[in-house]
Amino acid sequence: MISLVLAMVWNRRGQAVTLALLAMLAVASAVAAPAFVIAAERAVAEGQIATASTSELTLVARRTTDSLQEASPNVGIKFPDVGRVLLLGLGGFTFYHSAEVPTVGLEPGNFHPTRFVFRQELCAHVRVLSGRCLAGEGDVLLGEGTAKRLELAAGDPITLTAARANGLARPPTWDPDGPPKKLTVAGVYRAIDPTDAYWGLHGYFVSGSDVGSGEPVFTTAGTLDTMKRTTTAMAIDGIAQPGTLDVDRLDQLRADMERLDTTAAELQDSLQFDSGIPHLLDRIDEGRAAARLLVPVLAVPLVLLACFTIYLTVGYGAEGRQSELAVVALRGARWWTRWWLATGESLVAVLGGAVAGCLAGQLLVNGAAAVLFPGAGTAPAFTSLRYAPLAAAAALVAAVAAQRRQLISPVSRLLRRTPPADRRRLAAAEAVVAVLAIAAGVQYFISADPLTGVGLFAPALIVLALGLIAARLLLPLVNRYAVRALARGRLGVALAGLQLSRRPGAGRLFALLVASVAVAGYAACTVDTAARGRDVEASLGTGADRVLVVESVTRQDLLTAVRAVDPDGRFAMAAVRIPGGSGTPPGLAVDTRALAAVPAWAEGAPSRTGLRAVLHPAEPPPPVIYPGTDIAIEVTATTTGAMQLAVSLSAMDGPGIQILEFGDLKNGTHTYRETVSICENKCRLNAIRVSGTGTAVEATGDMVIRGLGAATSAPLTDAGRWRGTRSARLSAAPDGLRADLRVTGAVADTAWIQPVTTPYPLPVAYAGNPPAAGTIIDSGATTIPVDAAVALPAVPALGRQGVIVDLEYSDLISVTPKLVPQPEVWLNSQAPADILDRLGEHGLQVVSESSATRVKAGLDRQGPAVALWFHLLAAILAGLLGAGALALTVAVDRTRRTEDLAALRTQGLRSRPAGLATLWTYPVLVVIATTVGVLVAAAAWRLTGWGLPLAGLTPPDLPLPVWPRPVALLTAVGAVLAAQFLVAILSGRDLRRRIESR
Known part of the structure; x- marks a missing residue:
């Protein structure tokens, strides 16, 4: 019996080889997934170690x-x-x-x-x-x-x-x-x-x-x-x-770190142990977890697709051998003989392909890892083969299940060329798949849970169910179209359509082709969406192509120096981060003159040029300037309660900032005068301060500012050129600026009087909720009232909660400017190579630097990016499975279709209709399946794609893309279409040649 089965295999060796290759792909997919996870885990660790900071x-x-x-x-x-x-x-x-x-x-x-x-x-x-x-x-x-x-x-x-x-x-x-x-x-x-x-x-x-x-x-x-x-x-x-910090000793290193922590805690000898190594190990573990989650997302549908392919192709082959099996049954062969002759040919091919698939899967991953992760290695292990027996068993079960009709059907049914379809069982199986797919899809669509556990089967179930539903819906339409074409005398189209719609198993073939395209399309969705997300994380998350942190300077000095290096705002922008508070979002003060050229910008955000006009509507009026070190202010005051007078000054040529205390505010007219060394080369008056004396007792009164010594200033008699906080109500007086005062010792009740040099409230662009209570915390002693003028999807470097304000305005409006702890200079790709030297010549010493390119390189070596290479591999395997199933199906159909069309040719069918029927039957099927497959991939992505950790397990607060670019999806689908279309065309030509040779 064995020799007879082997003879059958040899006689139909083309079909046997194709079936073995499909079985090999099925088992190789099951082996490749865990093998790739191992390689990805090593690559993640290698990448994180290579990009680790000094502290780690x-x-x-x-x-x-x-x-x-x-x-x-x-x-x-x-x-x-x-x-x-x-x-x-x-x-x-x-x-x-x-x-x-x-x-x-x-x-x-x-x-x-x-x-x-x-x-x-x-x-x-x-x-x-x-x-x-x-x-x-x-x-x-x-x-x-x-x-x-x-x-x-x-x-x-x-x-x-x-x-x-x-x-x-x-x-x-x-x-x-x-x-x-x-x-x-x-x-x-x-x-x-x-x-x-x-x-x-x-x-x-x-x-x-x-x-x-x-x-x-x-x-x-x-x-x-x-x-x-x-x-x-x-x-x-x-x-x-x-x-x-080697990939192979990370577990030992973590154990050492835990031992050190435990020992240091037990010593109780004022000894502190600190290290960033545990943070690095945690990040490696997070990346590995993302890889273990993302790889099965397409490994599961890939293996199911392979089993479906084996089921379909073995079923087609069994139908082609029904006459042989009928003879065996007619001669009264025992059930095991009949079983062996029916299944042996397929089982031998599947088993041989399964054995080869174990080696092929590991070799495939080895080759991919050598190209994608050089230096990381793949560390082949027997754990890579843990799913191979299951995949092989599933392939064998699929092969036996595909031939169940030939094993149990009577001789009369086996002798029929077109056996009746088992519609009830088929409909029940399809219904079960559809119900599972709907349940999984709805569950994850309406919940906030990511794809984990059983949820990893959701994409596979959705793709398979939608493919089967599409076959149920479209093939009757094709049949109706073919009947109409026949009525109109279009024989070629009619014969092609009837072949597609009435051939047993055509619906399953159509569903399989749809599924293969959908898997490739889904892979393209994950890869492209993740790649675009990493681009957003790198560019918008960093803020610009390069971000330089410089030594502490004032906002004024930062602005002056950067503008001296780049007067036109073509490649450099001064930036200062404003910390958020309990009720206020973080802020970013930038030189809006360079806003159009330097920072990264969120997709869908308003024009940066237009935003400049909103945030900086006009050049500010000239500030109040003291020309030398003699600082004076003449005041006439009438008060009840103790008050103190001071002025806030900023040097115009350096970082000098000083609150000049004049002491108690005296009743009557007095000139308060001091010599201030930082004003040797001019000083700017930031504000005049009147405060209580440190108690909660309220002091009231009024004062008239009659003069500011030698300062060039806004007219004191024009109250519109000055503004005050709520503790100082300003009005014009005949001889100066009048202020009605009501102060205490509390900081919030301090009266500040400023020359008007900016819009008030200050216009800001915001992302997320508008600033609470209409204010944003400044680096000075007060809060700045703001006007939420423009909404943004995200603020560069801050994310979806933050504000942007003009740096020049925020400096002028601050009552007590301070040195900025970590001022920044943002650069675009046009910055000259000697930019650091240029900044140094103007007093800005660079402390640290970050770049979008470096961040992107780091993201490309994290878990999600590494794992998604398997999705590309899965797309290739899915395309090959679809092409292989189509090739084997056409090979099985070839004999019968040759006989049918040759008979029609003998009865007078013209060459052109016969050529259309032979050449375009399967190409049309491929085109329709590809079109439907794109829609299925998009639907599956819409239902499940949001649950994939494409940006890592802790994604940043940025507007990351949720849909791939159409060109990426169409490119992947087009590649699958090209391969399957080529198989269909070559098979059609071979069929036509066989018909014409008869």
């Missing part, structure tokens, strides 16, 4: 002592032994010791301490610009900027004293607490790479108004040993060596 590659054990130690050679800095014990046995890290003491005496002020630091192996990580590196006790290295600012050089003496914070002062100060230490400048340094992992998590080079210059004074351990200190922060930094 280091760990540190810290301990701070707070005691005054006597200066003695015998009392030195002792690093905690527990720290060394804690890190003992942690392989793959290089450890550095450091110690730091806050000091004063180097800088002229005492608002920030000078960081006096010892760091092991320092000289290998700095470039000594003059002098030499550290050698002995008393040597120090000064930063390049510090040495230049203080006019110090190698060999100069300096004195430092340990300091303590004085929290009672306003603002807080650092006061000396111990004897001064005489030191010698050994050299001037510049860090070779301030972002190098060697510097750990200490932020040595971070500068700003709240932290100082960002250039520590480095010294030796011996120098700190002999110094009387206040607080000493000691640390042991661990820097990961190359290969430590």
Whole structure:
């Protein structure tokens, strides 16, 4: 019997090979999914490690002592032994010791301490610009900027004293607490790479108004040993060596991190352990989870499609062999003989293809991973084969189920050329699929749950159900059209249509072709939507092509410097972030002159050129300027209760900002005058302040501002050129500006009087809800009333909740401008290569940089992007399954159709109608199935696509695209159409050749 089955296989080897290939694709799909997940997990880990920040590659054990130690050679800095014990046995890290003491005496002020630091192996990580590196006790290295600012050089003496914070002062100060230490400048340094992992998590080079210059004074351990200190922060930094954060040892690394945390907590010895490595490991786990979720979304429909393909093609083959099986049944063969002869040929082909599919699936993933994830490897494992037996069993079951009629039908039914369709069972099966698809689709469409668990079958069920429904609806229409064509004498069209509509199994073939196109289309939807989403995350999430963070400056200086570098606003834009509050969204103050050219812009947002006109409707009036250091204000006051007078000033040539306190506001006419050094090269009057004296008692009265000394100003007699807060009601007086005052000691009840230089309220563009209560918090002491003028889908770098305001206006309207903690300069792709040098020439020193390109590269290596490569692979396999099923179906039909059409030709059917019937039957079927498949893919995407974590497990608050570009969908579907159309055309030509040869 075996030899007979093998002879049957050999006799129909073309069909057997095609069926084996289809079985191979089915099992290969089942093997490829877990194999690809393994490769994707490795690629995700590799990508996240390659793009990890410095903080995610280091760990540190810290301990701070707070005691005054006597200066003695015998009392030195002792690093905690527990720290060394804690890190003992942690392989793959290089450890550095450091110690730091806050000091004063180097800088002229005492608002920030000078960081006096010892760091092991320092000289290998700095470039000594003059002098030499550290050698002995008393040597120090000064930063390049510090040495230049203080006019110090190698060999100069300096004195430092340990300091303590004085929290009672306003603002807080650092006061000396111990004897001064005489030191010698050994050299001037510049860090070779301030972002190098060697510097750990200490932020040595971070500068700003709240932290100082960002250039520590480095010294030796011996120098700190002999110094009387206040607080000493000691640390042991661990820097990961190359290969430590390796894909194959992440589990061990996580266990080590957990052990360190547990041990540090148990020691209770003021020891703190800190590392960004756990955050990196968590991000890797999130990316892997997204990959494990996204791969099965198309792996499931792909395997079901393969089984459906085997069911269809085996069924077609069994129908073509019905006469042989009828002879076997007629001779009274026993049931196992009949079963073996009926199924053996198909089972041998399916089993051979299944065995080959195990190897083919792994080799396919190996090849794809080598191209897509070079260096990550695929780590082949037996776990890749865990679904292969199930896929092979499903293929064998599908093959047996497809031949059930031939196994149980009587001889009379087997001898019929057109066996009756089992409509009841078929309709019941289709109904079950439709009900499951509707339930899954509705559940996920009306709920907020993502596709997880059983929900992963939703896309497959929806695609299969819609394909079957389309076949049910369209094929009767084709039959009706064919009948009408026959009545009109269009024989070729009629024969082609009748072949499609009345051939047993044609509906299932149509559904299969629709499903293959829909799977490819769904894959195109996921890949293109995700790619566009990553583009939005990179560009709109970053804000611009490049975003530079510079050292702290005022808004005015930032604006002046950037405009000096780019006067026309073609490639650079000054930007300041405004933090949000409990009732106000975060804000972005930008130079709107460059709004049209520099920032990224959300799709569907209003024109940036038009937005500029709304946010900055006119050039501001000239500010009130004091030409020199003599600051004066003449006031006539009549008050009940104590009030104090002050003015807010900003230097016009630098970062100088000062609240000039004149003291008590006296009744009568008085001129208040002070000399202010920051106004040597002019000052701008920001506002005049009248406040209470620190109590809740209300003070009332009025005052007339009669003059502002030498200041050029808006006319005081024109109340429209001035504005006040609610505590100061302004009006014109014959000799000046009158203000009716009602103040207390509370900040909210302080009266501010400003020259009008901007629109009021300030126009803003907003995303999300308009600013609550019509205000946005400024960096000064008050809130700015705003007018929500233009709605946006999203604000660059902020997302769907935020506001945009003009930077120049926000500076002029601020009553107490401050240094901006982290001012930014946004650049587009047209920025010159030496932009950093140009900014530096105008006083803007770049601290850090981010770019949309770098962000995009990182997103491309995260879990969703890596996993979606499998969707492309699935689209290719789906197209091949459809083409293979079509080829095998045509091969089975070829004999019967050749006989039918040859007989018609003998009876007088002309060549042209016969040619139409042979050439265009299956091409028309392919075209119709492709058209329907596009609609099915769109429907399935609409119902389930929203639940896929295409932007990661924690997507950003940005308007990410939800639909693919039509060109991407049509390109994928067009590729499948081309392959299947080619099979249909070649099969039609072969059939026509066979007919004409008879």
